[in-house]
Amino acid sequence: MVQSRLESSGIAMKETYLFVYGTLRRGCGHPMHRALAQGGEYSGLGRYAGRLFDLGLYPAVVPQPGSTPTVVGELYRLPRPEAVLPVLDRYEGCTDQGDPGAEYRRERQPVIREDGTAVTAWIYLYNRPTDNARLIAGGDYLRDPLRRGQRI
Numbered sequence: 001m002v003q004s005r006l007e008s009s010g011i012a013m014k015e016t017y018l019f020v021y022g023t024l025r026r027g028c029g030h031p032m033h034r035a036l037a038q039g040g041e042y043s044g045l046g047r048y049a050g051r052l053f054d055l056g057l058y059p060a061v062v063p064q065p066g067s068t069p070t071v072v073g074e075l076y077r078l079p080r081p082e083a084v085l086p087v088l089d090r091y092e093g094c095t096d097q098g099d100p101g102a103e104y105r106r107e108r109q110p111v112i113r114e115d116g117t118a119v120t121a122w123i124y125l126y127n128r129p130t131d132n133a134r135l136i137a138g139g140d141y142l143r144d145p146l147r148r149g150q151r152i
Contacts, residue, residue, distance in 0.1 A: 016081040017121035019046055019111045021073035022059040022141045024088070032091050039084030040076035046111040047072055048123060052141060053133035059141045060104075060126030060133065069112045070139035075121060085122070092124045102127050 018040060023030040026042070047069035050061040061071055078084055085106070089095055093103035104124040111121045136144045 016078045017043065017111070017119055018076045018078055018081075018085075018088075019048060019073050019109070019121040019123045020076065021048065021052065021061055021071050021123075025074050025142060027142045032088070035084065035087050035091075036076060039080065039087070040078045043075040043077045043113075045072065045114050046075045046119070046121070047139075048109065048111050050125075051130075052136040052139050053126070053130045054136050054141075054144065054146070055126075055133050059136065060130065061123065062126050062130055063109065072140040072143075073111075075111060075113065075119065078122075081122075088124075094124060100127070 018036070020036065022028065024033050024036050026033060026037075048061065048071040049065060049067045049069045050063045050071045052071045053060045053062070089106060092106070094106050096102060103126070105127045106122050106124055108120050109123045109125075110118050111123070112118055134146070138144065
């Protein structure tokens with residue numbers, strides 16, 4: 001009701017974005033990408049200031065504030081975030097935002113678009129230690145030479 005009052009008054013609602021860096025990217029071939037593609041609109045590539053790790057079947061990002069944005073991913077505009085985010089939360093093992101035992105937590109973070117502008121986007125951040133994970137130095141899960149050609 002609040003949203004429709006704002007829209008009818010001509011005040012634009014702030015857009016909601018999601019930044020994905022691993023199995024939800026278009027080129028990964030994972031079936032869950034379909035849920036994102038149906039509920040979101042691809043908005044281009046972006047970069048995030050974090051460290052990207054290979055966990056075996058999927059990657060993980062840990063924030064690294066103040067560093068150069070090196071984690072490569074895709075931005076999606078979510079016209080109806082309430083419809084797609086709960087589905088993706090379950091997939092990411094992020095069913096309760098306050099659960100310290102969850103594998104991932106979803107947070108709003110700054111992401112740099114290809115044109116150099118910044119946007120605030122939801123991102124799934126790894127919520128566990130990365131001691132035994134391999135760092136993906138190039139920051140791009142799809143171009144990681146040690147997983148090249150693999151489809152999940």
